[in-house]
Amino acid sequence: MKSTKQLLITMAVLLCSLTANAYDFEIDGIYYNIISATDFTAEVCEVPYGGEDYTGDIVIPSTVIYDDGEYSVIFIEHSAFSSCTSLTSIEIPNSVVEIGYSAFANCTSLTSV
Numbered sequence: 201m202k203s204t205k206q207l208l209i210t211m212a213v214l215l216c217s218l219t220a221n222a223y224d225f226e227i228d229g230i231y232y233n234i235i236s237a238t239d240f241t242a243e244v245c246e247v248p249y250g251g252e253d254y255t256g257d258i259v260i261p262s263t264v265i266y267d268d269g270e271y272s273v274i275f276i277e278h279s280a281f282s283s284c285t286s287l288t289s290i291e292i293p294n295s296v297v298e299i300g301y302s303a304f305a306n307c308t309s310l311t312s313v
Contacts, residue, residue: 222245223248231247231248231251233277234271240271241272241274242264242266242271242274242275243277244260253285254281256286258291260296261273262295263295272295273293273295273296275299276299277303278303279300279301279303280300280303282303285306286309287307287310
């Protein structure tokens with residue numbers, strides 16, 4: 201059962217990464233994709249094309265409310281914060297179980313995680 205759940209989550213993450221610059225919702229300047237509407241899980245994703253990069257101090261909440269549902273934030277998408285050169289710090293909640301590759305690549309001002 202556990203490996204099936206892991207496979208489904210991995211597939212969902214991969215599908216989200218194929219839809220570059222797509223997001224389901226934004227709250228307080230952070231963009232999210234829904235991983236599972238059934239399990240109420242979400243991931244932080246990159247800023248959509250043409251949007252302002254993440255900057256300053258970012259605090260990712262462990263849960264977010266969207267469309268009358270409370271979603272647990274469990275992933276940070278690959279390249280989510282990549283090349284955000286004005287990002288100085290980020291707080292990641294314990295609910296996050298996976299961070300995608302290159303999530304913080306080229307974040308030259310990042311001093312605290």
